[in-house]
Amino acid sequence: MTQINENYLKLTGGYLFSEIARLVKTFREENPSANLVRLDIGDVTEPLAPAVIQAMHAAVDEMAVRSSFRGYGPEQGHGFLREAIAKNDYQSRGADIDASEIFISDGSKCDSGNILDIFGADNVVAVLDPVYPVYVDTNVMAGHTGPADAAGRYGGLVYLPVTAENNFVPDLPRQRVDLIYLCYPNNPTGVVASKEMLQRWVDYAHQNGSTILYDAAYEAYITDPSIPHSIFEIDGARDVAIEFRSFSKTAGFTGVRCAFTVIPKGLKGKTQDGREASIHSLWNRRHNTKFNGVSYPVQRGAEAIYSPEGRQQVRATIEIYLTNARLVREALKKLGIQAYGGVNAPYVWLKIPGSLSSWDFFNKLLREANVVGTPGSGFGACGEGYFRLSAFNSRANVEEAGKRLAKII
Numbered sequence: 001m002t003q004i005n006e007n008y009l010k011l012t013g014g015y016l017f018s019e020i021a022r023l024v025k026t027f028r029e030e031n032p033s034a035n036l037v038r039l040d041i042g043d044v045t046e047p048l049a050p051a052v053i054q055a056m057h058a059a060v061d062e063m064a065v066r067s068s069f070r071g072y073g074p075e076q077g078h079g080f081l082r083e084a085i086a087k088n089d090y091q092s093r094g095a096d097i098d099a100s101e102i103f104i105s106d107g108s109k110c111d112s113g114n115i116l117d118i119f120g121a122d123n124v125v126a127v128l129d130p131v132y133p134v135y136v137d138t139n140v141m142a143g144h145t146g147p148a149d150a151a152g153r154y155g156g157l158v159y160l161p162v163t164a165e166n167n168f169v170p171d172l173p174r175q176r177v178d179l180i181y182l183c184y185p186n187n188p189t190g191v192v193a194s195k196e197m198l199q200r201w202v203d204y205a206h207q208n209g210s211t212i213l214y215d216a217a218y219e220a221y222i223t224d225p226s227i228p229h230s231i232f233e234i235d236g237a238r239d240v241a242i243e244f245r246s247f248s249k250t251a252g253f254t255g256v257r258c259a260f261t262v263i264p265k266g267l268k269g270k271t272q273d274g275r276e277a278s279i280h281s282l283w284n285r286r287h288n289t290k291f292n293g294v295s296y297p298v299q300r301g302a303e304a305i306y307s308p309e310g311r312q313q314v315r316a317t318i319e320i321y322l323t324n325a326r327l328v329r330e331a332l333k334k335l336g337i338q339a340y341g342g343v344n345a346p347y348v349w350l351k352i353p354g355s356l357s358s359w360d361f362f363n364k365l366l367r368e369a370n371v372v373g374t375p376g377s378g379f380g381a382c383g384e385g386y387f388r389l390s391a392f393n394s395r396a397n398v399e400e401a402g403k404r405l406a407k408i409i
């Protein structure tokens, strides 16, 4: 028989959300009349902005006519979208990023996993704990780790705890690391990174020759003007960082699929014999070979987010989620539950009262309140005793969840 990639066998359990889906399905089968409120998955619920729909319709009409029909586009994305991003997301915030440094893609989940294609297997990789599981699992699949221990931690990875004890600010690694995954506003904790904190990481990366993989998927939820939206707002970041951005949470594109990765031209890696190589060139080569671009109507839809109407409409939707997050926070506060995040992010991270484990609390909420959340331990050993509630739902459902929680806690 054909050999498999045995690294996949090291993966513990299912992908967190598949595991939750399985438990919810079983519960539904056993309790067909239960009306579940789902505050677990990080998926948007509001429809696309009218400006996006209009632009996508117009693009589809172009495709229907020989003279305006388009086949393959550039693998890196259309110039109109790359220019709009460079100008609106970076240059307008004082971040020196050129359109040619932006690679349009079908998702940040995909990019943050695929990026490992261009990095060596012997790099020491650091992740926060708790963490977005994709960073860890893709390193396991790529063979960068040993097996998992009893707590679910993979050998070879450097885990940086983020808990209430350190105010969710990770310490710099004590040892040298090559690749560091940072995600701000953070999934799952909903906390943000200050300029000073990011500067410490950029300085660390300079001193240690490391690369920061910065996931800013929730950048649009930042309301505090002192919080940076991009790692490239930090001095020196162009030499040490890659940034992932997505239209998924910004503009409800989870089912449409469009994102981008920013790789500054000067970012360098090295070969085993010590020669320098351009990371931008490697990613460009990878994109050319393994990717054929995002569909034209989708890129036109994404471009429309930067129009005055698009911007306003997208903002209004984000405000809905942020208000939901505030309602969740307030409901928890009334119950005396300590909660974090949810101010510049659509996630609220709560400390489970008493001594229940994250999965015990998941089951209690599911069975007694018919509310689904995400167990903190699913994001890492340091997430044990915590629980994530998402603001991605209708106002009515968020309010209903608050009432139900009050009855059981």
Ligand SMILES: *Cc1c(COP(=O)(O)O)cnc(C)c1O
Pocket: 042, 106, 107, 108, 109, 110, 132, 183, 187, 215, 217, 245, 246, 247, 248, 249, 254, 258, 259
């Ligand atoms: C939702 C999310 C993304 C976006 O992924 P897409 O593939 O672009 O939909 C990226 N990173 C994190 C941490 C997320 O939660």
